[in-house]
Every structure is written in structure tokens, then in C-alpha cells.
Amino acid sequence: MQRNLTKDEKREQKLHVILSNAAKEFIERGYYKTSLDDIARMQNVTKPTLYYYIKNKEDILVKCEQITCGKINSLLDIVMARDISSLDMIQEFINEYIKIITDDVARCHVRHRGQMENKELAAKSIKNHKNIEFRVREIIRRGINDGSIRDCNSTILAILLFDSLNGLTSWYHSDGQVTLDELAEEIIALVTKGVSGR
């Protein structure tokens, strides 16, 4: 048995359910094809009730983003603090990033990042991602300096890395044939060694 939840914890929990359900639906049917009525129905409540937990429809995207970017930045904090080569940092990052990103809320964020109708929110969203990309670029740059990473365009590399990692969100499902570990291994091999035969 779980101890009784406080009022705030309950609220938090309900918000999380709303976000998960909405995220899943946004991914499967699209943001505009999923109405607030649909989302409310999934919680067995009515639309106005949602407004106790979210400011408006777009706020769902914002909240998904906050949660996901929070996780990614924490991961970067941890990885960058470790006493390992930059190449190893990248590998470690890939390993954990995959785990973070294959979750409905994160998927939803990746798919809708920077697409808010509210210009300010959209700008903030893009900035959020750029910041994460910048931090990874920083690791790459250090790697080029310490020799663990081949001399290359760190900007392009960072982008390509994120494109392939984020691409996972649209095809990887945990119930498929490929496990997360296999996947991570394959990606890391590709990133480090490339595909060349000899």
C-alpha cells in the first residue's frame, strides 16, 4: 500500500496522466485532430476540468517540453561531470538519451518542438533545444581537442546526431524486435566507427 497522497501530489499525478494521454494521442492522431474534449474523455472528466491543470491546449506542449528538457539537461549535467573522454561522454549520453526519448511525453515534445502558435512560446521552445544542442557541441569540441573525436564540423555533427536520435521517436516502439540496448549499441557503433568495411 502506498501512503496517502497530499493534495499537491494528487494534483501533480493527475496532471501527469493528462499529459501522458494527450501526448500519446497527439503523436498518433496529430495535435489538431485531437480535441480537448477527446483528451478530457480519456480522463473521464469534461473539458473545463482540464483548465484546472493546464492554461490552454498549447500549454500541454509546453509542459511536455519542460519535463523532457529537464531530464535531458540533468543527463548532460551528470555526463559532463564525469571524468571520462569526450567520446565516452557522447556514448554515455546516447545510451541514456535513448531511454529518455522513448516515452510518450518526450515523443510529443520532439514532434511538436518549436511549433507553438504563440510566437514567444515557439521561440522559447527553439531556444531550449538550441541550448541542449550547444552543450553537446561543446562536448564534441572538447573531444576534437583531446583527440578522442576526429576533426569535424561540430555543429553539423551535433545536429545529425540529434536528428537520428530524435528520429527514433517516430519508429521505435519498445514492443518491437529491437531492444533499447541493441539499438543503442548499433547507434554508438555507427557514430564511432561509421559503416566502412575496412
Place this chain on the structure above:
Amino acid sequence: MQRNLTKDEKREQKLHVILSNAAKEFIERGYYKTSLDDIARMQNVTKPTLYYYIKNKEDILVKCEQITCGKINSLLDIVMARDISSLDMIQEFINEYIKIITDDVARCHVRHRGQMENKELAAKSIKNHKNIEFRVREIIRRGINDGSIRDCNSTILAILLFDSLNGLTSWYHSDGQVTLDELAEEIIALVTKGVSGR
């Protein structure tokens, strides 16, 4: 001076203008935020006029897809017919694919692929892409056999390759600092050699 266009050529041309404009707007503002009235206004016509060129709004996505997939499949025909190693085929493919994909109509297709509301159209769209992916996988498989490509999971590799290439559509703009050739070079280096320092 250009010779006079036939009726059908004119029609074709107008359709192309509609598709380009719509594609650009769908990318920038989103499919649902761009109304048919908006698109019509760009051509200085009214909404009903569009219906002489397209069946309905979704048909714009379908037509963008047909054009783009046509180009990609032709490219694959050419590349696969050449008498070069499979690794070289992949390199050649990347080189040309980048040129195809950095165009508004292709961008629009990439962004909206498989997202039609009409289930049949969506299924056909996914199939279209899967077929292209399959052909690239076939090149990879041959490459593993002939030794030009390292032993790896061809399915995952094909997907990752397309994810990073298609990712270009959301950040690469020809007016930026990176030229298409530099970009292709960097991607090919990454794919073949990876990033490892030594």
C-alpha cells in the same frame, strides 16, 4: 522568349505553383494553420479555383509525395545501375538525395509523410517510404556481402541514415553558411568513418 505553352503545360505549371506555395506555407505555419483561402490568396485566386487543380486539401500532400518519391526512386534506379561498390552507391545516393530533399515540395512531403487523415492515403504514404527504405537496405545488404560495408544491422542503419538526411529539411536552408557540398561531404565522412579520433 519562351514558346507558347499548351493548355496542359499551363495547367501543369499552375499546379506546380500551387504545390510550391502551399508546401512552403505548410512547413512554416503548419498544415492546419494554413487554410485553403490562404493558399488561394497566394495565387491571387479564390478557394474554389483550387479545386480545379486539387481534389481536396489533403491531395496537396499526396501530390507533393508523388513528385518527391518519383525523384527519389529515379535516383535509386540510376545509382543501383552503376558499376561501383555498394559503399560508393550509398555515397552517391547521399550526394543526390540531399539535393532532392532541400526543396519545399520535398520538405513538405517529409514533414507530413504518413499523416493524412484518410487512412488509405496514410497507409499508401507509409508504404511508399518503406519501399524506398527497403531499396536502400538492399544496397547496404549487398555492401555487407561484398565487404565494402561493415557488418551491421541494415534495417537500423537505413532508418538512421534517412532520419539524419530527412532531418535536414527542418534546419538546412540554402542561404545559410553551410553549402550543400560541404554538408554532403560531412555527412558522408560521418557515415563512412564515424567520429572516432583514431
Place this chain on the structure above:
DNA sequence: TAATTATGTTACTATATGGTAACAACATAT
């Protein structure tokens, strides 16, 4: 020139849906 077809327009309908106001019931704290 007459007839037909392609291309365009104005005006409209049907429908969906984000958001809100007003009200109800419940839990909690004093």
C-alpha cells in the same frame, strides 16, 4: 459564328472546437 469546355467568381452551409460563464458539490481547515 456557334457551341462547348475550362477557369474563375460570389455566396453559402455544415461542422468542429477552443475557450468561458455560471453554477454545484465536495473536502478541508478553522
Place this chain on the structure above:
DNA sequence: ATATGTTGTTACCATATAGTAACATAATTA
């Protein structure tokens, strides 16, 4: 017990917009 804040409801509005019908006109063909 009573007051207060929280969480929920029903009913509604405003607005957007895909698609169509009916009509007008230009262009092409017979």
C-alpha cells in the same frame, strides 16, 4: 458547524474553415 477553496459540471459562444452550388466569363474547338 461554518466558511473557504478546489474540483467538477452543463450550457453556451465565437470563430474558423473545408467543401459546394450556382452563376459568369474567357478560351478553344467545331
